Amino acid sequence: MPHMLTTGAAGSAPTGENPRAKRANVDELICWWSIPIFYQIFALVFGYLTKIMRPPIPGPTLAQDGIIAFTLGNATHMQVGTVLLGIFLGFASMGTGVIVVQMRRMSISSVLPYGYLACGAAAALPGCYFCALLFSVAAFRPDRDPHLIALLYDAGFAGFIGCLGCFATQYVVFAVAIFLDRNRIFPKWLGYMTIWNFVTELVAAPVWIFKRGPYAWNGLLSFYLGVVIFVVWIVCVIIYLKKAISNQPLGEVEPA
């Protein structure tokens, strides 16, 4: 059933009391803008301030004094980065919101959009905030036992790279939605690209096993390849999300 959507102009609005705005989808555009802005802040926090994602990434075999230097030598930046993340991470949900709205326009039931929403909500703590928080806890007390700082360092990095389930599920849900959709909200190749992302998540799975080499958390395959593919993917998502919002007829009523 490719034409599940109705437009408000068709007179389906109940008793005229609740007219959907006949103007540009301002709320979706605001949410759309939040995505590039959020990823700028994300890059600032993880790439520059905390240095967690700034190449070369320190690996699992780093010696004790190297771990101390990484976490405490950079304490102020680390904490400022985590403060910023604490303030702005919540706004990532706006990006989820607009993607869910577009997924609800597809010729599919609400299962996949709601799955996407729930995965995004679940991912915020383990997949993003937890890592920065642990490094801030480490940076909070320079006089802490070095073994505990090493524990926080391991937990921070391995948890950050190795927390896959939420994202992998989100990618699968998104890809399947694109493949099944007949309203052509997103191009099909974007679904295939999402599968690449899923594959890179699988490749990052063994960061819990390897201390060195391409599959360690700072490895060429588990980290750098995944980041490159993710960046390409998110740029495409941002561009084609904008197109999807522009193509949306004004006053379209979302199915209940």
Added chain:
Amino acid sequence: MTSYIRNRSTYVWLFLSIITVISWRVASTHGGNSYRADVWVTAVVLLIAFIKTRLIIRNYMEVGSAPSWLQLTCDAWLLCLFGVIGCFYWLKF
């Protein structure tokens, strides 16, 4: 159903199977103690893998009758991959 079997695809499959067995025999260990570095075995194995991959792409994936950009892309990828494999294999010496 049988009428489809006398077909180009089947001959390709026959050829692929034969060279698979050849590469297996070439690389197999007679007696178990011949696992030494061997440039010639490697060269034959990689060449056969290259031929097999290209045959599958050209015939089964029907790239042989596809637009030229796709043919060029696939061939470029194959050459790059096997070039890099070859380079890494030889440069380590």
Added chain:
Amino acid sequence: MNLSDQRICLWLVPVFGVLLVAAFCIAGFIPPPAPTLTAQEVANFYRDHIAQIRAGMIAVNLCGIMFIPFFMVIVVQMQRMANPSRAFAYAYLSAAASAGSIFLLADLAWSIAAFRPERDPQLIMLMNDLAWMSFVSPVGFIMAQNFVLALGIYMDVRQNPVFARWVGHFNILTALLMMPGAFALKFRAGPLAWDGSLAFGLHFGTFGVYIAVMFFVVRSALARQAHEEGHQAREQGAEACPTC
């Protein structure tokens, strides 16, 4: 539409809000143990209050997430708004769910610290730090909730808006007042430390006032929804009757 479900979720707030505050008081977390305590002092704090902390944290674990149904009432009300789409409502839902998971992390860390108070004081302090930081500093989720709710209110073009416009201003204001909490990661003393007047007092004081005000705001919104829908039902009934 029957509004009992929304009313039940609404009335969870005063019940569990009081229980939550009581649980924190019982645990001895108001005011919080200072970040300047040494490891031994933190361990002593846990050892001396062990029964209260355990009881309080069990209660917090049970009561804390009882706010989520209330936030979902707000999501439902946001979907009634005449916004161009439901993007803000979905964003609110997502942010509220994430906030709940982070709140639970804090509760777990407190409970783990209190599980074996005879453990190495360094380890107890580690859990205590983790708990307070994850409790006080991730303010972004409630801020995002407030911002998208405010934006939704501003864009609501209904003749009888779901929420009055001042509720939007109030949401922005409270979001900004809660922001200092984020800095608790950085400071070990002063107003921005996790026991400070801004990061703790202003942050959670604002949150308490916010929840209390929103309780009444949502209650009157529900009353308006009941009135509107009763009106519509009567109109439809009046239309339907002559035909039957």
Added chain:
Amino acid sequence: MAAPVHDTGLSVANDAEGNSKRHLPGDANVWLFVIGDMVIFSCYFTAYLFDRGHSHELFLQSQQHLSQNVGVINTLILLTSSLFVALSIQAARAGDLGSASRFLTLGFACGVGFVLIKSYEWFLELSSGWTISSNAFFMHYYMMTSLHFFHVLLGLVILTMLRRELRRMASPRLQFLQIGATYWHMVDFLWIIIFALAYLMR
């Protein structure tokens, strides 16, 4: 890269009539995926070769513990599976949907055979103590083969969907069949390269 993809993606829908000699098998979207996947796998292969160059002797020693015989059987099985899928497409193109469906079932059965044999092979290796953390060779071996294994499983799901399309739909979409077949052939040749790199080369 995206520009030609976007334009040609939908214009090849009528290749069932065979009126264009140079047609794009499947659609451009799936080819973007296949080429991307080929590049991603190339990264794994390159990493394998790179590590191999640094500990050649270790890799040669470890390779002895793989069973070349099982490997060659699996290669032949996947080749046969590819043949059946290719024949199925030809039958579907000729309008013989019954044969097409039967060929697809045979291809699917071969895929299941691969999965069973591969699982058995892993079981043998794991029970003789060779795990993913044994050494660099086994790390690469298990990673490459398990990623490929995941592709095979996904391919089996896709083959099931293709069979459903052939059985249930009055006029199956040939393009959809070709998309699935293209993916399955990619899975086939990726295994051929893994077979050469992990089992055979010295």
